[in-house]
Amino acid sequence: MSSEVVLAVQGIVKDFPGTRALDGVDLDLHKGEILALVGENGAGKSTLMNIIDGVLQPNEGKIRINGEEVVLHTPLDAQRYGIGFVHQEIALCQHVSVAENIFMAELNTSKKSLVNYNDLYKRAAEILAPLGAVDPKKRVNELSISNQQIVEIAKALSLDCKILILDEPTAALTESETDALFKIMQDLKAKGISIIYISHRMAEIFSQCDRVSILRDGVYCGSLNIAETDSKEVVSKMVGREITNLYPPKFQGDCTKEEELLRVQGFTDGFRFNDISFTLHQGEILGFSGLIGAGRSEVMKAICGLHPKIGGSVAFAGEQISISHYEDAIQRGIVYLTEDRKVEGVFLDLSIRKNISALKIDQVSTNGLVDRHKENGLSDEYAAKLNIKCASTTHDVSSLSGGNQQKVLLAKLLSIRPKVIILDEPTRGIDVGAKSEIHKLIRNLANEGIGIIMISSELPELIGLSDRVLVMHEGDSCGIICGDDINEKKIIHMASGLEKVGV
Numbered sequence: 043m044s045s046e047v048v049l050a051v052q053g054i055v056k057d058f059p060g061t062r063a064l065d066g067v068d069l070d071l072h073k074g075e076i077l078a079l080v081g082e083n084g085a086g087k088s089t090l091m092n093i094i095d096g097v098l099q100p101n102e103g104k105i106r107i108n109g110e111e112v113v114l115h116t117p118l119d120a121q122r123y124g125i126g127f128v129h130q131e132i133a134l135c136q137h138v139s140v141a142e143n144i145f146m147a148e149l150n151t152s153k154k155s156l157v158n159y160n161d162l163y164k165r166a167a168e169i170l171a172p173l174g175a176v177d178p179k180k181r182v183n184e185l186s187i188s189n190q191q192i193v194e195i196a197k198a199l200s201l202d203c204k205i206l207i208l209d210e211p212t213a214a215l216t217e218s219e220t221d222a223l224f225k226i227m228q229d230l231k232a233k234g235i236s237i238i239y240i241s242h243r244m245a246e247i248f249s250q251c252d253r254v255s256i257l258r259d260g261v262y263c264g265s266l267n268i269a270e271t272d273s274k275e276v277v278s279k280m281v282g283r284e285i286t287n288l289y290p291p292k293f294q295g296d297c298t299k300e301e302e303l304l305r306v307q308g309f310t311d312g313f314r315f316n317d318i319s320f321t322l323h324q325g326e327i328l329g330f331s332g333l334i335g336a337g338r339s340e341v342m343k344a345i346c347g348l349h350p351k352i353g354g355s356v357a358f359a360g361e362q363i364s365i366s367h368y369e370d371a372i373q374r375g376i377v378y379l380t381e382d383r384k385v386e387g388v389f390l391d392l393s394i395r396k397n398i399s400a401l402k403i404d405q406v407s408t409n410g411l412v413d414r415h416k417e418n419g420l421s422d423e424y425a426a427k428l429n430i431k432c433a434s435t436t437h438d439v440s441s442l443s444g445g446n447q448q449k450v451l452l453a454k455l456l457s458i459r460p461k462v463i464i465l466d467e468p469t470r471g472i473d474v475g476a477k478s479e480i481h482k483l484i485r486n487l488a489n490e491g492i493g494i495i496m497i498s499s500e501l502p503e504l505i506g507l508s509d510r511v512l513v514m515h516e517g518d519s520c521g522i523i524c525g526d527d528i529n530e531k532k533i534i535h536m537a538s539g540l541e542k543v544g545v
């Protein structure tokens with residue numbers, strides 16, 4: 043890493059209605075370094091990157107690229123200065139091919155009326171090759187979220203940029219995709235390209251980055267050399283207080299003796315999962331573990347009528363039920379928190395209020411008309427309960443930071459007072475402080491008698507919270523473990539298909 047500064051921002055101020063998102067922020071990026079940018083949800087990380095990419099204009103402050111002061115009106119301006127940006131939220135055109143998405147800017151500005159598709163597919167394949175197997179001809183809406191993320195990364199790489207911004211790129215990637223991305227980052231660094239890397243995962247920051255810059259509530263709190271600090275120091279600078287990583291106490295006694303809420307038997311879709319059976323009890327947190335792609339989300343979606351199945355039955359509180367649509371599940375008080383927040387979860391261009399009350403529209407309406415008073419009361423109650431950071435619940439969800447959008451989604455589900463909550467990666471993209479808040483919240487819900495199923499790819503979270511854990515491997519159940527068996531070694535062993543318990 044050299045001491046040559048390729049990008050310097052100074053005194054950046056950004057105001058949104060009711061919020062000062064950035065308050066005089068400075069940041070230096072050196073040639074050939076990987077700089078981590080950290081901060082709690084809503085600290086201003088994405089806003090700062092949007093300013094550097096010309097998506098947003100600052101109210102005050104200067105940007106210098108290679109020493110020259112620049113004004114970036116649009117992302118195209120930023121591109122001309124060699125800046126590439128992988129946004130936090132996937133923003134691909136869903137109905138066109140992978141290759142067309144990667145070269146979208148080129149296709150839009152090209153003067154040629156005919157596109158040489160063979161050439162386009164070939165070039166896309168070359169960029170995609172080191173990242174993993176994604177077919178350039180496939181339409182984006184046929185891809186998994188992790189593959190869509192790969193396409194976003196490929197799109198930025200196709201620009202041949204000098205400065206690459208990655209805003210939480212690994213949140214939706216599998217382990218091997220993450221490793222492939224890290225390798226590419228190190229290769230780019232060796233070529234003198236500078237990278238700004240945003241992540242809530244301390245382990246990644248410490249293994250990949252050279253320096254870390256810290257934002258807290260829109261204020262710059264300094265930078266540290268990774269070699270000279272540790273995660274404890276970074277986290278405490280980030281949140282301004284000590285964070286205890288303690289999980290709330292688990293269920294006392296044997297949760298399987300509690301009243302049974304769900305009995306799922308022989309669930310099979312003939313494709314992604316096969317013969318899955320389990321029970322869920324009042325007050326229990328049942329973890330679902332497995333590698334990404336093991337079929338966990340599909341099982342849960344099938345239970346809620348969101349994915350087809352060819353065999354299996356569900357009993358709810360001892361009674362056989364049939365759920366063919368998600369509405370049937372909601373009627374019974376069974377709700378599913380999706381892992382794909384943007385596409386399946388929130389209405390981005392509706393207010394926080396309308397999002398939270400979306401499932402309760404009947405209860406907040408009188409004679410078919412929404413009663414604003416009731417709607418506001420309900421939404422404000424849950425926004426406060428989940429500590430959603432916003433200037434007002436009348437603002438659109440798109441104005442919230444990623445982590446706070448996740449809380450809106452959770453608030454929406456909680457507002458119907460469900461009996462069974464299925465959480466799919468509930469703390470993805472959530473900062474350390476908010477994460478432990480959400481963990482406490484999940485346990486409190488269980489303590490109120492709600493049955494909770496939690497899919498999580500984060501082992502510490504799964505181990506710290508779950509009363510029992512069902513491990514899946516390639517669509518099959520490897521059994522359910524509890525007590526001291528819930529440990530990292532055992533779970534990894536089972537998830538890799540090396541061990542089965544009681545099946």
Ligand SMILES: Nc1ncnc2c1ncn2[C@@H]1O[C@H](COP(=O)(O)OP(=O)(O)OP(=O)(O)O)[C@@H](O)[C@H]1O
Nearest residue numbers: 058063083084085086087088089441442443444445
């Ligand atoms: N378009 C907007 N309109 C109004 N407020 C906004 C807008 N965009 C961001 N904000 C506010 O600015 C603050 C910073 O948000 P930002 O998205 O930059 O946070 P972040 O650090 O990226 O958080 P996360 O880790 O959750 O992604 C938040 O309070 C957010 O609500």
Ligand SMILES: [Mg+2]
Nearest residue numbers: 087088130444
């Ligand atoms: Mg962000």
